[in-house]
Amino acid sequence: MSLPGIRPVRKPLAACCGALTLAASLTACGGASTADPHAKEITVYSADGLKSEQGDGFYDKVFRDFEKKTGIKVNYVESGSGAAVQRLARERANTKADVVVTLPPFIQQAEGKGLLDTYRPKGADHVAAADKDPAGKWTSVVNNYFCFIYNKKQLPKAPATWQDLLDPKFKDKLQYSTPGVAGDGTAVLIKALHDFGGRRPAMDFLKKLQANNVGPSSSTGQLAPKTDKGELLVANGDVQMNYANQKSMPNQGIFFPAAKPGARPATFALPYAAGVVKNAPHRANARAFLDYLLSPEVQQQVSAVGGGFASRTDIKPTDPHATQLAALMKNVEIFHPDWNDIDKNLQSYLEDWRTATGS
Secondary structure (H helix, E strand, O other): OOOOOOOOOOHHHHHHHOOOOOOOOOOOOOOOOOOOOOEEEEEEEEEOOOOOOOOOHHHHHHHHHHHHOOEEEEEEEEEEEEHHHHHHHHOHHHOOOEEEEEOOHHHHHHHHOOOOOOOOOOOHEEEEHHHHOOOOEEEEEOOOOOEEEEEEEOOOOOOOOOOOHOHHHOOEEEEEEOOOOOOOHHHHHHHHHHOOOHHHHHHHHHHHHHHHHOOOOOOOOOOHHHHHOOOOOOOEEHHHHHHOOOOOOOOOOEEEEEOOOOOEEEEEEOEEEEEEEEOOOHHHHHHHHHHHHHHHHOOOHHHHHOOEEEEEEOOOOOOOOHHHHHHHHOHHHHEEEEEHHHHHHHHHHHEEEEHOOOO
């Protein structure tokens, strides 16, 4: 299956810092920046998954087209979902980023830390209420769903349930990224809390699963090539990333484990959500960029170029990838996490997970 603009491996922040170009005039000034607010540039801090190492991914096209349309250059810094918010917090006294794009619950975390400005992009009225902040702090720009992946070459079929993952054949052949560090890793914890009906049964299961788990990984993207090669048989991921990189990693298949035998497979939305950073050096440019991300033109490209799902409900792509993505999600139950609860209690959930798994 061919998909344009595919990035085979997500890169950690350290590998991407060279992509950031900042004006030399950015100096500490009590929360604001001395950068020229009229400069034709913006800086975007983003979770990984939408940019291609070959330069032909969704972000690559969006950035090029946005600059051509507006004259505004996009300086890009990539990291894990939680790391992007942590960096914003560290730079609060000297704001460098204009836009942040990250996954739940980290976009809510950014909001809770007072790191986001209020702005409702043009087209946000067509985004579902669950995919945007009612106060206008953030809006989904690319929809996505949590998933697991497996090696289709070595496994005749995908594991059907969580319980199947306890099979001894997965010992040292199963790995999921670290909750609290990676967005998709945090999603493992969220799905377990939902599927097992609460904190205690979820932690009891994850404690058992630890017998097969290879160990921590700060990047979900690093697990896809390992699964494709057969070094792992099962790993976590997300639909957009794993569907997108199937061209270069054809042995990986996507699945959604059910809570128990006989239950429907289930997942939840894990959108890329964007917000204007508080005290952004180039606030007007940041707003123009969010408007562009939600424009019908760009939303039509989300599936065709990025392998994801349009955030605007009035956009109905008909490209072959949109059709295949719809088929992939057919008969999969979509549940809706209480993001406010997760944001409020995430640290205690993470502490319980560390205690249960010894991580």
